[in-house]
Amino acid sequence: MVMVSESPTFSPLYRQIKGLILQALDGGEWRPGEVIPSEAELAVRFGVSQGTVRKAVDELAAENYLLRRQGKGTFVASHNDPRAFFRFLRLQKLNGDFEPSRSVPLECWRAKAGQEAARMLRIQLADPIIIVRRVLQFSGKPVVLDEIYLRGDIFAGLTLDTLTEWKDSIYSLFETRFGVRMIRAEERLRAVAADRAASDMLNVPEGSPLLSVERVSYSYGDKPVEWRRGLYSTVEHCYVNELS
């Protein structure tokens, strides 16, 4: 049975199906890492052909909501999956090698959103937020100093201890403990001079150039849930990007 709306604002059937699957994902019908029903089952459920479901799933997989695995099924994308590890960390050594990193949380405190944080997180001025400061180490040496601003309503209960005990990526923590799945992020890069605090933490001279990386991360429905600013020491590392 085909139901396609009339001409202006035309949306193909597979996009409507995509919306329904997205809705189910957002509603938590299937948890991260789990399989979702087979294409054939979904086709029956939505009353469309398998090819139409397929196209919807194709798009969701391309946007990193889902992960297809031939012969096994289609899975809800998860930050616990090692495959997704380096998706949001674009640092590598100058010679091109990858290195494992270790996150060392420094502080975690409650605050009220200022002008900038409120705008970035699309919340009201003075709404509760949580601020985390941490260092990222590569081979034991500090390379990134991050200041992370989180919506207080979503991440209520987050403490320094929780962060310290967590051994996987921070997005994996957010997903597992708070049910928040990061889907995409926007970054803005600049070169800045190291201030006193940064030079201390990153072990570089005051005033030396650092890469400033501001990131807003979005969850379902393009809802911003994290705003962070990182200062990267690019003495031995660089930020890599693919233009296509």
Place this chain on the structure above:
Amino acid sequence: MVMVSESPTFSPLYRQIKGLILQALDGGEWRPGEVIPSEAELAVRFGVSQGTVRKAVDELAAENYLLRRQGKGTFVASHNDPRAFFRFLRLQKLNGDFEPSRSVPLECWRAKAGQEAARMLRIQLADPIIIVRRVLQFSGKPVVLDEIYLRGDIFAGLTLDTLTEWKDSIYSLFETRFGVRMIRAEERLRAVAADRAASDMLNVPEGSPLLSVERVSYSYGDKPVEWRRGLYSTVEHCYVNELS
């Protein structure tokens, strides 16, 4: 008629068709900006169904080789197309606005490839190369200082005058005058201190932080044809990136 090779190293039919189309593109059968034959025609030509051609074209369009336009046809991607303008220039104002930019060539000379240029361009040491220096201006103010290394065999005959007279993007020049179509690029970003030359050209104090952007651009068959290093002043602009 279906011809699919046996199990190991299995390549689906549509990928073989993709290869054939790529071959025709590389061979110059259709020029940038031109329409290629309709899906139906290609299906007849390659002896497969239209759906299979469609999948091949889908991938080529996703990789920016082709451009589909409903009701009109499928076109060979071109850097002359205004749509492709900002694909390789990720700078915007700090407030998020886009600005038109103007390229001001400074120098253009012949040289022999050194260690690094040879490695990046995958040519032999001392092979001929061309080096271009130029400034990129936004609203009349210099923001980017580029040093561009090109393979001498491909860009033979390039002069400062040619660069100065060309009013569109430099990739548009490469495509139109030298038949070289950039498909993708890899960038490596670092923060560095402005040296004397850069501080003069970009009108910033010596030693102030600049964004260093190294880029290798690839043409058909992943052949590197350009290596460049840009120094970006990020006082009023920033480099934006989407992580997904």
Place this chain on the structure above:
DNA sequence: GAGTGGTCTAGACCACTGC
């Protein structure tokens, strides 16, 4: 072998463009 995603086909119809 049963179940999953992946490929391929043939055919119908729709939306968009331009003559």
Place this chain on the structure above:
DNA sequence: CAGTGGTCTAGACCACTCG
């Protein structure tokens, strides 16, 4: 109106995974 890409279907078969 004809021609293009875009959607949708139904059905066949293939490649991969796992019990």
